[in-house]
Amino acid sequence: MSDPVNLIANWLKTVLINWGVSPTWITVILSAIGVVVLASVVLVLDIFLVWVERKVVARFQDRLGPNRLGPFGLFQPIADVIKLLLKEDITPDKADKFLYNLSPVIALATVIMLWAVVPLAPTIFGSDINVGVLYIIAVGSISTLGILIAGWASNNKFALVGAFRTVAQMVSYEVPMVISILIPVILSRSMGINTIVHSQTVWYIVLAPVAAIIFLISSQAELGRAPFDISEAESEIVAGFHIEYTGMKFGLFYAGELLHALTLGGFFATFFLGGWRGWGVETYPILGIFYFFVKAFFMYWVIMWIKYSFPRVRIDQMLNLNWKFLTPLALAALIITALLDKLFQNASYSVYVLVMFLSNVILLYIAYLVVGSYARAERKRVADPEKIRVNFPIKSSGSTIEPRSTSEGAHV
């Protein structure tokens, strides 16, 4: 019983062969069953994630979180789902009905599509395509499209502004994200996600900590989670692109966001923490699922930790961070990794690991110095504001403010 999934698949295969089904159709049927099973598991997990998210945010905010329904409030998400299903379903006036209803589906479906390439265990994975890394990026760009549709179809200005912000953010942060995933691709010599996991005898977070940090920050931005949640900034544009959605349609966006966070945590685990690697996986492949989810949930917790610890950044700060800091840093890390990889590819693996690690530490230190000097300059600028010339008198509702010193103008 080391690998029940493939055991069942093989059993089904023999049953179908005995029924006289042709081999090509057996492949189709088994793939279809696999898709349904994987998607269902992920969606059931999603209900549980609502509880995890609420419980963890409660701990961060020194509260208890849901604790009334069931043990530790475990049945709270079911009550939430029932509430969402019973809510009135409102479609705004003059909304584009078809697109309005399509976009929550895209939002959740694209996240589930990502699970097609996640290796859960050495022998248990959806599909081992040789362009797995690019596939993730491709699916991410479809989800951007879903959000853009949501904002446009709602016939609401706030929704459209939110959608524009989201798209600007997702399109920009895709750049450092892609470059940071390229570093594990260089180290493992493959774009296939299974191969990347197989070649991590030493976790890539040791060989490429810079890439790991950039991937974490840019996935936070891809998720639209704080500190990058300007797309749904409550104080500015109410709720952003999903402002008009009610009931289960909002629920799909919410579920999609939670699942996306876990999925990106899972990808971080796969690329940098060795995926399903762990003790005893060679003999019992099923253990890989356990190790994978432990790492994925740990990274999910880190993502939540960041979300609930940082205040929201402004849109210009968000774009500056991306284009002036993360992208150049990612490019530098990529070039250094590629060069050192060529120079030390014949050296022993421990030397190779050491060189990679040290080069990353040096790069991080330089990045820290650059950010530090920028922060000092910024603090100085904020503490010592520029003098603005204001022409008096200023006309304000009814009364006229008189200048303090001269009649032609004053420095304020």
Next chain:
Amino acid sequence: MTPLQIIFLIVAAITLGGALMVVTTRNLVHAALWLVLSLFGIAIIFVLLDAGFFAVAQVVIYIGAIAILMIFAIMLTRRVAKDSGPQINATWPIAGIVTLALFGGLFTVLQNWQQIHVLPPSFPEGYDPLQQLGVELVSPNGYLIPFEVASILLLAALIGAIVIAWSKTK
């Protein structure tokens, strides 16, 4: 009929239908989204041809970049939904004749081609077409010069965009 053929027929129908809707629908945003569907169909056809890299690149570039840029541009343009002009102008018979001639020509050529019924050979064990593509792109005997020329063209376009966007005041 094999499953692959059924999938191909469905996808081809979706691709062509989407392309037809792009030129016939009145709403510009809808037209852009039909274009996305059509491009997605082409990506699936690439998958059916065992060209996974091209499929993914199709989605990343055409849907993730170009289509989103087009939708952005349409949404920022005023009065998108008010296109009330006729969808077909007076030259449609000529376009129809050209299309029919093209279709007829392709059809006869493919009909007379003997190889059309031959199934593609599967890749030998351990052969990675993606790796082969990468090696060809950077090997001097392969496509190194076209690859570099294309890179320089893109770089020039990038610099040009920055120059245009550069504000002269300040």
